[in-house]
Amino acid sequence: MSVTTVNGHRSQGLTINEDAQRMIDVARTEGIDTVWDRLAAQEPQCGYCALGLSCRNCAMGPCRIDPFGEGPQKGVCGADADVIVARNLGRTIAAGSSAHADHGRDILEVFRAMARGETTGYRIADEAKLIRLATELGVVSDGRDIRQVAEDVADALYEDYGSRKDALALASRAPMPRRQLWDALHITPRGIDREQVEMLHRTHMGVDNDYVNILLHALRTGLADGWGGSMIATELSDIMFGTPTPVMSEVNLGVLKTDHVNIAMHGHNPLLSDVVLSAATDPELLDLARSYGAKGINVVGLCCTGNEMMMRRGVPIAGNHLMQELIIVTGALEAMVVDYQCIMPSVTDVAKCYHTQVISTSDKAKFPGATHVSFDPAHGVETARQIVRMAVEAYPNRNPDRVRIPVEPVRMMAGFSVESILAALGGTPQPLMDAIASGAIRGAVAVVGCNNPKIPQDYGHVELTRRLIENDILVIVTGCAAVANGKAGQMLPESAALAGPGLRAVCESIGIPPVLHMGSCVDNSRILVLAAALANSLGVDIDKLPLAGAAPEWYSEKAVAIGAYVVASGISTVLGVQPPIFGSPHVVDLLANGLDGVVGAKFSVEPDPEKAALLIRRHIEAKRKGLGLPCLELDSTPVASAVSGS
Numbered sequence: 001m002s003v004t005t006v007n008g009h010r011s012q013g014l015t016i017n018e019d020a021q022r023m024i025d026v027a028r029t030e031g032i033d034t035v036w037d038r039l040a041a042q043e044p045q046c047g048y049c050a051l052g053l054s055c056r057n058c059a060m061g062p063c064r065i066d067p068f069g070e071g072p073q074k075g076v077c078g079a080d081a082d083v084i085v086a087r088n089l090g091r092t093i094a095a096g097s098s099a100h101a102d103h104g105r106d107i108l109e110v111f112r113a114m115a116r117g118e119t120t121g122y123r124i125a126d127e128a129k130l131i132r133l134a135t136e137l138g139v140v141s142d143g144r145d146i147r148q149v150a151e152d153v154a155d156a157l158y159e160d161y162g163s164r165k166d167a168l169a170l171a172s173r174a175p176m177p178r179r180q181l182w183d184a185l186h187i188t189p190r191g192i193d194r195e196q197v198e199m200l201h202r203t204h205m206g207v208d209n210d211y212v213n214i215l216l217h218a219l220r221t222g223l224a225d226g227w228g229g230s231m232i233a234t235e236l237s238d239i240m241f242g243t244p245t246p247v248m249s250e251v252n253l254g255v256l257k258t259d260h261v262n263i264a265m266h267g268h269n270p271l272l273s274d275v276v277l278s279a280a281t282d283p284e285l286l287d288l289a290r291s292y293g294a295k296g297i298n299v300v301g302l303c304c305t306g307n308e309m310m311m312r313r314g315v316p317i318a319g320n321h322l323m324q325e326l327i328i329v330t331g332a333l334e335a336m337v338v339d340y341q342c343i344m345p346s347v348t349d350v351a352k353c354y355h356t357q358v359i360s361t362s363d364k365a366k367f368p369g370a371t372h373v374s375f376d377p378a379h380g381v382e383t384a385r386q387i388v389r390m391a392v393e394a395y396p397n398r399n400p401d402r403v404r405i406p407v408e409p410v411r412m413m414a415g416f417s418v419e420s421i422l423a424a425l426g427g428t429p430q431p432l433m434d435a436i437a438s439g440a441i442r443g444a445v446a447v448v449g450c451n452n453p454k455i456p457q458d459y460g461h462v463e464l465t466r467r468l469i470e471n472d473i474l475v476i477v478t479g480c481a482a483v484a485n486g487k488a489g490q491m492l493p494e495s496a497a498l499a500g501p502g503l504r505a506v507c508e509s510i511g512i513p514p515v516l517h518m519g520s521c522v523d524n525s526r527i528l529v530l531a532a533a534l535a536n537s538l539g540v541d542i543d544k545l546p547l548a549g550a551a552p553e554w555y556s557e558k559a560v561a562i563g564a565y566v567v568a569s570g571i572s573t574v575l576g577v578q579p580p581i582f583g584s585p586h587v588v589d590l591l592a593n594g595l596d597g598v599v600g601a602k603f604s605v606e607p608d609p610e611k612a613a614l615l616i617r618r619h620i621e622a623k624r625k626g627l628g629l630p631c632l633e634l635d636s637t638p639v640a641s642a643v644s645g646s
């Protein structure tokens with residue numbers, strides 16, 4: 001990989017961050033394998049799979065299609081490149097959608113149990129939001145016990161998982177023209193589980209053999225995530241743990257403390273992290289920590305659990321996806337507590353080289369080499385205490401000579417729920433629309449998603465975001481993209497100085513950063529709600545707005561599901577990593593061109609963040625023009641390396 005320079009950081013091609021680079025160097029010195037070593041060991045990766053041209057959906061296979069036209073052009077069953085590529089993509093979206101949906105269902109189960117008084121450690125933190133949701137769902141709240149209302153809300157949302165409805169309840173939040181379009185295309189999501197199951201059914205051998213039909217259902221499966229599973233997860237998390245409001249915190253490995261018991265909460269579901277945070281303040285456990293010579297118990301976040309805890313409780317984040325092994329290499333981590341998703345099985349291998357306890361908690365996500373403490377929400381408080389106690393008891397095993405916390409933390413601001421953004425704007429989206437109309441803000445872009453070791457860590461996120469804000473485009477971030485921007489110092493109110501003059505003036509007038517942290521990956525549903533509010537305020541569909549999405553370093557199936565619902569909701573999206581679809585020119589053409597005429601949005605692929613920024617700026621100016629707003633004439637030279645369809 002090439003040498004990269006971002007914000008003055010010169011990386012050796014693996015990361016732009018000093019904390020990561022220093023820990024990679026230590027790992028290499030100590031002979032510890034990390035994700036980058038394993039990627040190198042896999043190279044060259046399978047070309048058929050990279051193009052989406054391999055299929056193992058049945059035992060007549062596995063099959064592959066020769067992309068050069070010399071070998072087989074059909075699988076044993078007769079499936080061609082179009083069908084195989086589309087089926088593979090559909091299954092990926094089903095897997096991603098189901099991950100978010102199952103996360104949402106776990107919260108729903110605990111929410112219902114809480115309403116029935118069957119849990120410890122959970123409560124209704126935002127009653128007003130519960131009542132608003134109840135009203136949307138047609139649940140009467142006037143004069144009723146709030147717990148009964150909550151139980152009825154839970155039952156109404158359970159219905160969204162099933163197969164008895166024509167449309168998900170929360171899909172009604174989309175603007176009317178969008179819902180009419182989905183109906184006309186027969187892609188209105190009907191039931192969360194239903195769409196995922198139907199996707200698996202359609203991609204069984206001998207079912208849906210029309211790649212266009214497969215891909216349309218793939219969009220519906222994505223919509224069942226965005227307006228279903230993810231949105232339910234976000235709504236109920238806000239109700240149980242609090243709707244985020246702006247909060248200052250810190251980020252990078254510097255948030256670990258040399259003289260404290262350090263616990264990293266890694267994964268996704270706030271059900272676990274919230275009660276662990278409370279347990280870490282338990283006087284008895286603090287006394288135990290002190291008896292071992294520690295000054296206290298320091299809980300930090302990783303990945304999306306980190307985003308959940310920072311958004312609501314201001315808890316510092318140690319890092320994003322590619323930091324999960326490196327945090328153990330600091331030698332300062334007593335426990336990594338995991339639930340599910342994006343947790344590399346390798347963390348237990350790295351932990352073996354240190355005193356770190358890896359504690360798995362979800363019965364659906366076990367990790368050989370970890371200690372499993374089954375998380376039982378009925379006894380949330382007790383389970384959390386047990387976990388914190390295990391971490392404290394690991395502290396005496398720490399080797400102080402191996403502790404290396406490589407950097408000082410960077411400050412960042414988080415907590416931008418739709419509610420808090422609207423509050424900052426004075427209660428309505430109008431001031432934002434006015435700023436967009438005047439051209440002070442050209443538009444808004446959601447930069448989301450993962451780290452991928454194929455891209456220098458955080459380079460795509462930080463560079464793209466910087467180019468956008470410099471050009472007066474407001475950036476919204478979630479997931480690992482948010483952590484990347486936090487580390488780069490782009491998420492402080494004073495970071496407005498990095499923005500163009502129009503965006504800078506708006507940010508400074510209300511005291512917000514030019515890059516707004518909207519949460520974890522399920523919280524991309526907040527972006528849908530915000531986009532719908534902006535569209536409704538103008539009386540147009542979402543695809544008419546000067547908005548775009550970007551996933552510069554995506555790796556996961558969930559990210560593909562997110563891309564599907566963002567595009568199907570009318571927001572064009574640029575990917576920084578090539579998806580495995582290039583074995584079918586027809587599928588590529590549909591996603592990069594044809595979709596624009598169907599849902600008013602499309603995908604592009606552009607690994608170079610400079611070029612991606614230009615693509616996005618052109619797109620935003622074109623949308624501005626469509627709305628009759630003042631627009632800039634940008635250089636229209638084709639972006640050479642893009643597979644953009646533009």
Ligand code: BF8
Binds near residue numbers: 268449451520521556
């Ligand atoms: O759900 S951004 S690497 S941590 S998949 Fe995973 Fe990607 Fe990070 Fe959160 Ni989202």
Ligand code: SF4
Binds near residue numbers: 063077084204205
């Ligand atoms: Fe091969 Fe068709 Fe079976 Fe896939 S479904 S493995 S292409 S025979």
